[in-house]
Amino acid sequence: MSVSGMRLTGGYGAPALGLVASATLLAWLLPREGFVADKLVVALVALGCVWLLWSRTQRTNRTLARFVAALRHRDLAQSFRTHGQGAALDELGAALDDALKHLRDERLASLAENRFAAALVDEAPTPLLAIDAQGKVSLANKAARRLFHGSDGRGAADFAIYGEDFAAALAEMAPGMRRSSRVLWNGLAQRAVLAASLVDRLGQPWRVVAVHIIQGELDAAELATQSDLVRVLTHEIMNSLTPVTSLATSAARLVARADAGDASAIASARLAIDTLSKRAAGLSNFVESYRAFSHSPAVSLQRFAVGPWIGELLRSFAAMPQGAGVRVTLSLQPEALELVADPHLLGQVVLNLLKNAGEAARDHAEAPGVAIRIVPGEAGRVHLTVADNGPGVPHALREDIFLPFFTSKQHGTGVGLSFARQIVLLHKGVIGLCADEGEGGRFEVVI
Structure with missing residues (x-):
């Protein structure tokens, strides 16, 4: 009823x-x-x-x-x-x-x-920021809380600590807009794409800004492109260089057999062919070293204690020419800190950074010094910083130093930092230059 x-x-x-x-x-x-x-x-x-x-x-x-x-x-x-x-x-x-x-x-x-x-919003891997009509910002999910530390209710201007351009984008972006920006994350500038949309919440309009950190994807795509280019170039160069090297070596043996020491023309030819043979062999080795860059090494992750690992690396650095006369200071907190990574590949990264820092400090400072600092970061990550009292990296070169084959050294190969970035990316980490020109070099790795 x-x-x-x-x-x-x-x-x-x-x-x-x-x-x-x-x-x-x-x-x-x-x-x-x-x-x-x-x-x-x-x-x-x-x-x-x-x-x-x-x-x-x-x-x-x-x-x-x-x-x-x-x-x-x-x-x-x-x-x-x-x-x-x-x-x-x-x-x-x-x-x-x-x-x-x-x-x-x-x-x-x-x-x-x-x-x-x-739950879908909170577990989404993309940081989401909700901005009300008064411009107050709420951290809408876990990814946002991990990236932007602090509490809700801050204004867009308060996010300037993550980059002036980023704070301006939060204040200015209208719903439907997309904009590229840089976001400071763990002290490193990361390229990001911001996308804004409009939602209704209890009858009030809110802007939701998604922050897509694309630095890792861009670096991976760039490395893949560079590796493909290197693979093609080295293949073509080796195809042309191999017969030249072989013929030069054979010609050097034949001329050496015919040279009795009493014909100046033959002696000159022998000297020229010997030089050609050596230069061809050196060029072949040079190309082979770049060919190795185009093949990503396999990463074998394991948990290990950082203290003994970094101690062994510092002893190796001290025995190198770049480490001679360089004072090294180590800050490891806590002393029992552990790291999940490939100790051998990551060790090569640290040695490359130490060698670069040692060379820069020796060529610039009367008392060359290198400082290495390893501390825990957010979300279980570890921050590893290598700093020196050298001249620093000029602003004009800051965007190029991680490019393969780029070097400002007279006898450099330009592979060290490119290889270091490749290894760090394989660990799902980031690497960047933190110091300004004139402040010495300071490279930070987040693993």
């Missing part, structure tokens, strides 16, 4: 019928003389029926008022079911309970869907 179609039976029917009957009988008795006692009884019966109707109407009103209050306060645990109160009241209570059960089921389904959506 619906509330609107309630039948006048049971709880309301008997009093209503009694009232109609008693009122009819009373109307018939009143014009007649006598029947005083009868009139009084019938009147009392009519009043009794009125009282029953009024009390049950009040009970219904209280039930409906309690139902409305339960809806207003979102208290869906109330129960309105009754027994023995009359068919109308019992059916009303059952109908209200069914309505609350339907609302409870809808609420549970909505909560489950909201929890699912919230």
Whole structure:
């Protein structure tokens, strides 16, 4: 039975019928003389029926008022079911309970869907920032909280610590816009793409800015392109160089066999061919070293103690020409720090950085020094910094130093830093130059 179609039976029917009957009988008795006692009884019966109707109407009103209050306060645990109160009241209570059960089921389904959506947002790998109409920024998921430390409610200008351009983008980006920017992460400038969208939250417009860190993908794509280029070039060069080297070596042997020492022309030819043979062999070795760059080494991850590992690397550096006379300081915190990486490949990265730092310091400072610092970072990562008191890297070269074959040294090969970046990327880490020109060199690796 619906509330609107309630039948006048049971709880309301008997009093209503009694009232109609008693009122009819009373109307018939009143014009007649006598029947005083009868009139009084019938009147009392009519009043009794009125009282029953009024009390049950009040009970219904209280039930409906309690139902409305339960809806207003979102208290869906109330129960309105009754027994023995009359068919109308019992059916009303059952109908209200069914309505609350339907609302409870809808609420549970909505909560489950909201929890699912919230979990998707919170676990999304892309940092999400929610910005209200007043420009206050909320960190909308775990990725954002890892990248941007602090609390909600900061203004866009407060994000200038992650880059002036990034803070300006947060303040200026309209919904639907995409913009490239740089974000300072772990002290290193990372290229990122920002995308803004508009959402409605409790009737208020909010901008949601997704921060896509693409530095790793760009570096990986760049390395892949460079490796492909090197592979093609070295293949073509070796195809042409191999017969030249072979012929030069054979010619050197033949001329040496024919040279008796009494023909100056043959002696000159022998000297020229010997030089050609040596230069061809040197060029062949040179190309082979670049060919190795185009093949990514296999990474074998393992957990190891940093202290003994870095101690061995520093002893190796001290025995190298670049480390002679260079004062090395080590800061390792905590001393029991452990790292998950390939100790051999990462060791080559550190040795390359130490050699570069030692050369820069020896050529510039009266008391050359190199400082290495290893400390834990966010999300289980480790920061490894190698700094020197050399002249630093000129601004004009900062974007080129990690390119393969680029070098500012007279006898450099340009492979060291390119190889270092390749190894760090294989570890899902980042490497960058942190110091400005004139402050010495300071390279930071985050693994």
